[in-house]
Amino acid sequence: MNENYLTIALPKGRLGDEAILKFKGIGYGDVILSDSRKLIFIDDEKKLKFMLVKPSDVMTYVESGVADLGIIGSDTLLEDEKNLYELLPLDFGFCTFAVAGKKGEEIHQRDDVLRIATKYPNTTKKYFKEKNQAIEIIKLNGSVELAPLVGLSDVIVDIVETGKTLKANGLEVLETMMDVSARLISNPVSYRFKYQIIRDLMDKLKKVGSIYVKNN
């Protein structure tokens, strides 16, 4: 934690690009040059630091306090339990957590254990425990859609944005689990010691677009 600067960890990629637009919208992100290879941008006038990190690492930076704030999808938040404050829901990064399987095919189960391929083992476990369904998790790091096609799993659990990847691979959503959107997260100690500047930032972000509950 730096005494005078507010440090914000942004995820590289699409979610981060939208976050940068949001920050620029409130006049906070002018120092960020999107075509640069630099990983840290400092605004000495506004006392801000932006760090660009891998999406799955945002929480690590914020939890350790190297960053005061971070932007992250709620899917990542659900997956790893960390000691963080989930201050503000933001109006981008919308998608849904869903169970998907082969289109038009009845889920064939050799035994009563459902085999699920996913990048999100904890969320999946929690969800199916509440449903009392016995499952076997196959943890994958990408191209999850392949698993049911080649018989590695019965279904998949993943986030679905447009559904194009599913469609292209002959899969369909079998069950929607929950909505996902971007969140502003904070380190609890930073929140205590930099309360006023964080609160000001939140108020500004709220004006340009924050959601409470997504209407659908």
Place this chain on the structure above:
Amino acid sequence: MTFLNMMDELKYQQTKFQVNQKLQTLISNEGYILFEPSFFEDYEAFVLKNKRVKKERMIKMIDHDGKILVLRPDITTSLMRQIIPKWQDRSVLRIFYNSTIFSRTAMGQIDTIRQFGVELLGDGKKTADLEVLNLISNVFNLFNLDYVIEVSDTRFLEGVMSALKLNDQEQSKFKDILYRKSTYDLNKFIETKNISKDTTQLLESLFSLQGELSMIEDKLKSFALNEQSKLAFNALKERINALDDKKRYMVDLSLVSTYDYYDGILFKGYLKGSQKDVLSGGRYDPLTENYGKKIPAIGFTLNTQEVIKEVLVYE
């Protein structure tokens, strides 16, 4: 790159020793007696009395007769187990401890945490609360550390929850939302419950009900609070106003603890520079009841490793 040499290592050990000694001297001068907790707890008895503690995080061992033991996951339990059954009426006990607790991290490693703690048993008066709160200030002032203590009174949220008529499961969900300060989940929660307009307004502002006492008092004027919440806030106000170093105390009415046994004043302390909360505590009379007798009890625990780190930085 140079690594810590022998003299650096000894300097660190020396600082550690001095911090511990200063703490112990301060607290024993206030009339507190050192308590040495036992190393092991009976696994089954511990789990029975501490339902929310994560079982997978405890370090288990097996005794010669097949009994499962755990390396002490906390010190208050050991203290309660040894003292409450022997309790003599009308006594007031001042106890402190300075020991290590053991737990397993999410990655599976064994973690040791140094805890220094204070318990004041047998006194349920306001003066007892003030004594413990002022002790906290004295502890931090001993090392000239920059600190902030968040305070609340659990009965404030109890009042809010009773207005909402939540069952046990919903209460625990509600507390979890507040623990994470998740605006999204809180608003979703409000939507799913049929809540009166007054209460909805209060809930929507809950996360901003924090800061200096006078400011919170002003803000609360615009809400219709029930008796329980009003009483709780007044109790909190009386206490903060009577403190020696009150500008260090910030009210946070959405403050919740990981433990359910607190009833009354609740607090959490932060050090500037340290990335964890370094202190937590409150009034916990209901916990003593688990061990046979309800006795007024208040206390706090301090993570001394974090304090030593900061002392070294400030030097």
